[in-house]
Amino acid sequence: MAETIRSYGHPGITDPLSCERSGGGGPSATLSAVANQPALGLPTEFIDLARELTEAGVEEVLTELDDELIGLAPVKTRIREIAALLLVERVRRKLGLSSEPPTLHMSFTGNPGTGKTTVALRMADILHRLGFVRKGHLISVTRDDLVGQYIGHTAPKTKEILKRAMGGVLFIDEAYYLYRAENERDYGQEAIEILLQVMENQREDLVVILAGYAGPMEKFFRSNPGFRSRIAHHIDFPDYADGELLAIGELILAKQNYKLSDSGREALAHYITARKQQPHFSNARSIRNALDRARLRQANRIVRSAANLKITAKDLMTIDAPDLLASRVFGQDATANSPLSDETESTFD
Ligand SMILES: Nc1ncnc2c1ncn2[C@@H]1O[C@H](COP(=O)(O)OP(=O)(O)OP(=O)(O)O)[C@@H](O)[C@H]1O
Ligand SMILES: [Mg+2]
Numbered sequence: 351m352a353e354t355i356r357s358y359g360h361p362g363i364t365d366p367l368s369c370e371r372s373g374g375g376g377p378s379a380t381l382s383a384v385a386n387q388p389a390l391g392l393p394t395e396f397i398d399l400a401r402e403l404t405e406a407g408v409e410e411v412l413t414e415l416d417d418e419l420i421g422l423a424p425v426k427t428r429i430r431e432i433a434a435l436l437l438v439e440r441v442r443r444k445l446g447l448s449s450e451p452p453t454l455h456m457s458f459t460g461n462p463g464t465g466k467t468t469v470a471l472r473m474a475d476i477l478h479r480l481g482f483v484r485k486g487h488l489i490s491v492t493r494d495d496l497v498g499q500y501i502g503h504t505a506p507k508t509k510e511i512l513k514r515a516m517g518g519v520l521f522i523d524e525a526y527y528l529y530r531a532e533n534e535r536d537y538g539q540e541a542i543e544i545l546l547q548v549m550e551n552q553r554e555d556l557v558v559i560l561a562g563y564a565g566p567m568e569k570f571f572r573s574n575p576g577f578r579s580r581i582a583h584h585i586d587f588p589d590y591a592d593g594e595l596l597a598i599g600e601l602i603l604a605k606q607n608y609k610l611s612d613s614g615r616e617a618l619a620h621y622i623t624a625r626k627q628q629p630h631f632s633n634a635r636s637i638r639n640a641l642d643r644a645r646l647r648q649a650n651r652i653v654r655s656a657a658n659l660k661i662t663a664k665d666l667m668t669i670d671a672p673d674l675l676a677s678r679v680f681g682q683d684a685t686a687n688s689p690l691s692d693e694t695e696s697t698f699d
Contacts, residue, residue, distance in 0.1 A: 356490040357514070358471055397441050406440075406479045408433050415472050420601060421594040422465055428585050429473065436480045451554035453582040454482060457525075457571075459564040460587025463635030466561045467521065469587075474519040477557055484517035484555065491520065493527040496541040504537040508544045516556055525560035525577075526570035542574060549580045590633050595622045599637045603669060608645065613671035624679045644673040 403409055412433060415426060435452075442448045454477065458466040471488055478486025491511055498504040512520065522528070528545075530536040549558050560567070560577065564586065571578040590598065599618050603609055610618060618640075625636055648669055652661065 355495050355511070358474075358488045358490070397444060399437070399441065402441060403437060406437070406481075408437065408476055408479050411472060411475050411479065415469075418601070419465060419468065420597045421590055422469070422587065425465070425469060425585055425587055428583065429469070429476070432473075432583060433476055433480070436476070436482060440480055440482075452482075453553055453580065454557045455549055455553070455581050456557070456559045456583040456585060457567060457581050458559055458561040458585050458587060459567045461563060461589055461633060463633030464587035464589060465634060466587055467523070469585075470519060470521045470559050470561070473559070474557075477519065483519065483557060487515075487518035489515040489518065489520050490523060492523050493538065493541075496522075496528065496545075497537045499537075501537075504540040505544060508541045512544070512548055512556070516552070519557045519559055521559045521561060524562045524566075526562055526566040529570055529573055531573060542577075546576045546580065549577075592619070592622050592626075595634065595637050598634045599641060602638055602641055606645075608641075608667050608669055611668050611670045614669045614674060617671040617674040621674050621677060621679060628679060640674070640677065640679075641669070643677065644669050647673040647676055 412426075412430060415429060419426070436454075439448060439452055456473070458470065460466055467490065470490075474483070474486050474488040477483045489511065495511055496504070496508045498507050522545075528538045528542055530538055545558065548556060558580075560581070562570075571581075596615070596619055599622075600610060600615075621640060622637070625631055625640065630636075651670075651673065652665060
């Protein structure tokens with residue numbers, strides 16, 4: 351079976367379950383130290399919020415989020431609100447005003463390619479900077495990583511993943527596949543029970559994000575109220591508008607030192623309209639895939655014209671209309687004569 355577990359950022363401590371919360375260094379260490387002190391005298395003591403914010407570097411992550419992610423206005427607003435809540439919570443802890451660790455488990459719902467994984471990574475970073483998780487890494491899994499095929503396999507599998515995720519974020523993609531209503535004996539139920547227990551008992555050291563399409567997710571929560579009651583923040587990721595997809599395309603290219611010519615931009619706009627009508631459209635991911643193919647075609651175009659060409663940096667950077675219009679999204683099998691024709695076998699991009 352294909353390895354679907356992805357781990358991002360801050361790897362390290364080999365046995366995270368055995369780690370002391372105050373032993374990891376970073377912001378949470380400072381926090382634990384402070385938490386052990388008696389509450390500061392109220393109400394004359396004050397804490398410089400602006401300094402707290404700067405020290406944690408959260409504003410940086412939020413600005414990056416604004417700059418590097420197109421659209422997603424409601425998502426960005428929610429993240430800012432959560433960051434503010436966490437900052438206030440952190441200060442309240444310093445002043446001895448809170449004792450319980452807050453529940454930070456979340457659900458991210460939205461169609462494919464709407465930025466859920468990308469935002470989860472940023473969220474892990476924010477949680478780490480504010481000292482709510484020790485390491486700030488993210489482990490991304492699906493049902494197959496948690497649920498075994500045979501009796502007795504599920505518990506060790508789930509526990510192993512949880513162990514790896516401790517101190518960070520466990521991102522469970524298409525979480526509803528964990529639950530199979532039609533099969534009473536499904537091993538998914540065992541994974542669910544372990545997850546629920548850890549989400550309740552170890553919430554000071556692990557944040558779980560359940561992700562998936564809105565419809566099945568709602569059904570999943572209805573069948574598993576235990577999950578719903580443990581989720582503090584539900585964030586909905588809307589589909590992107592055509593203009594946003596175009597801007598995402600330009601951003602993806604700019605990061606790779608490419609740009610669209612004027613006619614290339616027009617072609618990408620047409621591509622977006624046409625691609626949305628076809629099966630398996632997945633928002634920003636479809637745009638990324640389309641541009642990967644456009645780069646292949648551009649390279650092929652450049653190499654084919656090599657005999658009469660002194661190539662410039664501008665040529666190498668420019669994605670032109672034909673690089674996009676050759677896509678089979680436009681109906682004609684324009685790639686039939688191209689050595690790249692087989693790359694479109696399994697996709698519409
Ligand atoms: N708002 C955005 N601005 C720029 N790039 C974006 C944006 N949203 C998504 N992307 C890019 O699109 C790709 C897909 O995004 P991501 O993997 O986060 O989506 P997803 O919702 O997790 O998709 P899936 O449900 O298929 O897992 C990534 O390469 C990401 O960088
Ligand atoms: Mg994803």
